[in-house]
Amino acid sequence: MTMPRQSDILDLISNYRSKGEPFALATVVRTVSVTAAKAGAKAVILADGSITEGWIGGGCARGAVLKAAREALADGQSRLVSIQPDEQLSEHRVKAGEIRDGVVYAKNMCPSQGTMDVFVEPVLPRPHLTVCGASPVAVALADLARRMGFFVTVCAPAPEHAGFGEADRLVDGYAIPVDGSERDYVVIATQGRGDSLALKAAVQAPCKYLAFVGSRKKAAALKADLTASGVASERLEHIHAPAGLNIGAITPDEIAFSIVAEMIEIRRRGQRTL
Incomplete structure (x- = not known):
């Protein structure tokens, strides 16, 4: 798969801002072990949950990030999503879906069993x-x-x-x-x-x-x-x-x-x- 250029995403962000359309920007801020996307990867997510540009990994991360994006656009608050394998969640004594200290935890169901932290930021038009x-x-x-x-x-x-x-x-x-x-x-x-x-x-x-x-x-x-x-x-x-x-x-x-x-x-x- 050809990874999108950073300039493409920045151009798209500028375009949505100029049109006053709400969207969420998801940025991978940390990865541990094997993950499809690496730190710095970004994706632009619209209110309907569609990714119009960018890459944040496959199905292992996609569901949790899209859910966080929809919620962020609804209430205007940013979220940090930590997608971890079941063993890591147990070590931290948290459950999938739990929010602790501002972090939303999600379970990584993929065989890679990597950990990925994604910051989801709503970008809303001026009131x-x-x-x-x-x-x-x-x-x-x-x-x-x-x-x-x-x-x-x-x-x-x-x-x-x-x-x-x-x-x-x-x-x-x-x-x-x-x-x-x-x-x-x-x-x-x-x-x-x-x-x-x-x-x-x-x-x-x-x-x-x-x-x-x-x-x-x-x-x-x-x-x-x-x-x-x-x-x-x-x-x-x-x-x-x-x-x-x-x-x-x-x-x-x-x-x-x-x-x-x-x-x-x-x-x-x-x-x-x-």
């Missing part, structure tokens, strides 16, 4: 935030969220685009782009200029976080109007209003900070043990 409006909070939010690693789309009337800094994408009006996903974040920061229009567009879009910058009373009134206009009430149940964590924010920058903090809390939920 996507859509900001509707051109209020001072919207401008501050777009700037801060981008610095926190979000891909920022601004939806606002074209004449108001000049008020923003380096947004990743500018959309004329409040129509949410159709290429969104259930992993996205949407914040309505119109603050009196197109509130209903923006919120009505936002509740139709898939997202994991939808927030409205305004009081609970104002949000309740808008929800009532949208329900009366035919918007299903279940689409309105999960709107965060007022947007952001309750830190006593007053200024636009402080409100933007509270919103980004809330988005980060939601994004990282379950990824760290306190």
